[in-house]
Amino acid sequence: xxxxxxxxxxxxxxxxxxxxxxxxxxxxxxxxxxxxxxxxxxxxxxxxxxxxxxxxxxxxxxxxxxxxxxxxxxxxxxxxxxxxxxxxxxxxxxxxxxxxxxxxxxxxxxxxxxxxxxxxxxxxxxxxxxxxxxxxxxxxxxxxxxxxxxxxxxxxxxxxxxxxxxxxxxxxxxxxxxxxxxxxxxxxxxxxxxxxxxxxxxxxxxxxx
Amino acid sequence: xxxxxxxxxxxxxxxxxxxxxxxxxxxxxxxxxxxxxxxxxxxxxxxxxxxxxxxxxxxxxxxxxxxxxxxxxxxxxxxxxxxxxxxxxxxxxxxxxxxxxxxxxxxxxxxxxxxxxxxxxxxxxxxxxxxxxxxxxxxxxxxxxxxxxxxxxxxxxxxxxxxxxxxxxxxxx
Numbered sequence: 311x312x313x314x315x316x317x318x319x320x321x322x323x324x325x326x327x328x329x330x331x332x333x334x335x336x337x338x339x340x341x342x343x344x345x346x347x348x349x350x351x352x353x354x355x356x357x358x359x360x361x362x363x364x365x366x367x368x369x370x371x372x373x374x375x376x377x378x379x380x381x382x383x384x385x386x387x388x389x390x391x392x393x394x395x396x397x398x399x400x401x402x403x404x405x406x407x408x409x410x411x412x413x414x415x416x417x418x419x420x421x422x423x424x425x426x427x428x429x430x431x432x433x434x435x436x437x438x439x440x441x442x443x444x445x446x447x448x449x450x451x452x453x454x455x456x457x458x459x460x461x462x463x464x465x466x467x468x469x470x471x472x473x474x475x476x477x478x479x480x481x482x483x484x485x486x487x488x489x490x491x492x493x494x495x496x497x498x499x500x501x502x503x504x505x506x507x508x509x510x511x512x513x514x515x516x517x518x519x
Numbered sequence: 520x521x522x523x524x525x526x527x528x529x530x531x532x533x534x535x536x537x538x539x540x541x542x543x544x545x546x547x548x549x550x551x552x553x554x555x556x557x558x559x560x561x562x563x564x565x566x567x568x569x570x571x572x573x574x575x576x577x578x579x580x581x582x583x584x585x586x587x588x589x590x591x592x593x594x595x596x597x598x599x600x601x602x603x604x605x606x607x608x609x610x611x612x613x614x615x616x617x618x619x620x621x622x623x624x625x626x627x628x629x630x631x632x633x634x635x636x637x638x639x640x641x642x643x644x645x646x647x648x649x650x651x652x653x654x655x656x657x658x659x660x661x662x663x664x665x666x667x668x669x670x671x672x673x674x675x676x677x678x679x680x681x682x683x684x685x686x687x688x689x690x691x692x
Binding site: 361388389395449 | 525535613618620621622689
């Protein structure tokens with residue numbers, strides 16, 4: 311899927327978060343968003359997901375504009391900010407609940423995804439008992455478990471142990487090689503430089519390459 | 520039925536919300552009702568028992584004659600209905616909206632949510648009624664008209680709240 315962000319600005323009341331942003335995302339590539347906390351990375355990710363409405367400008371998905379007031383784009387999966395699952399359900403049950411909405415995948419795919427993020431041994435533990443890193447891994451799992459064209463991950467490697475980070479990075483590269491578009495935001499430059507084909511730098515709402 | 524996609528997810532939201540916050544409000548309401556019933560004639564001899572106060576707190580028929588505590592309970596019920604509608608509507612907006620919003624059509628999500636909220640309001644009112652009538656079946660005559668009337672009042676209130684919150688959120692997103 312080709313996503314075009316054209317002259318997009320976003321303000322909340324009088325507070326300008328993003329100014330006249332232009333960028334294009336192509337299939338088969340990994341894009342990195344770098345910048346300080348509060349520089350507008352998460353807001354742009356939410357705009358791309360259709361969770362916010364741009365104050366001005368337009369976002370096109372394969373050339374088609376979607377009105378976020380009445381719809382969200384198809385074939386995008388995302389983890390933005392802290393994952394909020396149901397605390398009374400296990401990790402597996404939480405993924406199953408989400409997978410049952412679209413009904414594209416079954417138990418086999420869910421378990422394979424848990425394996426990919428190194429969470430299989432904790433699958434039957436309640437989410438409320440998960441550590442910060444385990445919660446993050448489950449958040450990544452819900453974003454990658456279905457066959458979506460675009461995967462958006464906001465600060466995905468927070469609190470995750472190094473060997474799992476390596477594992478997830480390898481898998482994301484495989485996904486990009488198979489034609490998926492990956493967008494990752496991080497304030498850790500090394501992570502982005504290692505993974506990304508292109509990095510966008512955010513500074514107080516202004517974006518440059 | 521095709522529009523009820525994600526019903527299990529909405530049901531989990533309800534369970535989670537009930538466990539986290541709602542049970543405290545329902546308990547507060549129960550305490551208010553018990554206090555009211557005690558103050559309004561319980562313990563008095565059966566022959567002099569007046570069921571009107573009980574009817575007043577589950578009905579809106581005698582709203583003009585409401586005593587102070589009856590008014591408090593009535594206002595509490597109205598506020599609770601709005602609070603339940605608001606909390607359930609906004610749950611995803613405060614809890615990883617992308618999980619559900621990217622999996623289900625916007626319109627279907629809202630229809631499912633509305634049905635879940637209205638079903639829960641009906642459920643609460645039925646429980647409320649049953650409790651009162653089980654405790655006081657000797658004194659209070661069940662009338663279907665009154666039963667439907669109070670359920671509809673809260674359903675309409677919830678529906679209006681839902682639409683207002685929906686329109687405001689759309690405007691300011």
